[in-house]
Amino acid sequence: MADDQTGGVHDFFVELFTSPLNCVLLGICGFLLYKIISNRRKDAVPPAPPPLPRMKKRDFTLEQLREFDGKGRDGRLLVAVNGKVFDVTRGKRFYGPDGPYGLFAGRDASRGLATFSLDTENAIRDEYDDLSDLNSMQMDSIREWEMQFTEKYDYVGRLLKPGETPREYSDTEDETDKSKDA
Ligand code: HEM
Secondary structure, three states: OHHHHHHHHHHHHHHHHHOHHHHHHHHHHHHHHHHHHHHHHHHHOOOOOOOOOOOOOOOEOHHHHHOOEOOOOOOOEEEEEOOEEEEOHHHHHHHOOOOOOHHHOOOEOHHHHHHOOOOHHHHOOOOOOOOOOOOHHHHHHHHHHHHHHHHHOEEEEEEOOOOOOOOOOOHHHHHOOHHHHO
């Protein structure tokens, strides 16, 4: 009797693994099981924090810009390009502390983008950078980057030259360009 049962189980497995159709079905079952388990694992990951509220428009000195390097309490990330400051918080994977372009966080990225350099020595200046030594091709490249940033990120204000006074922005100016919030 016990031998009969063992023989039955043996035959079952022989039948299972020798028939090509069964092997395909087993493969499909295995794949589905894998998808279910891996999706469950994803569900266990806590949801991403809600996006930060839109920043009220204001102008920034270089020093003020540096506060927004993503290491602050709310993790907000700003980057200046061609005198314009953009909120790149949604691009944290690029500009966050571990991102490939993290050196631009809270800084004027214009020189780095124009010269295609990610080396802090050459890409970023500690003092205000008037970019006057760049050639026309490099300046064109900065303007292209500026357009790209304008399309993707919220413009939050201007980068002030030394001695320049910040502008007062009206509430209606803050209301513009809400489309990127969607
Ligand atoms: C040869 C090396 C490089 C490779 C392979 C590379 C690759 C990429 C890729 C694939 C993206 C698009 C990512 C996406 O949209 O998902 C990207 C975006 C970008 N790259 Fe690079 N890159 C390189 C060098 C550089 C350099 C040298 C700079 C600056 C000096 C730079 C600045 C940027 C910026 C600013 C973005 C846009 C990020 C955003 O959308 O906010 N990259 N890069």
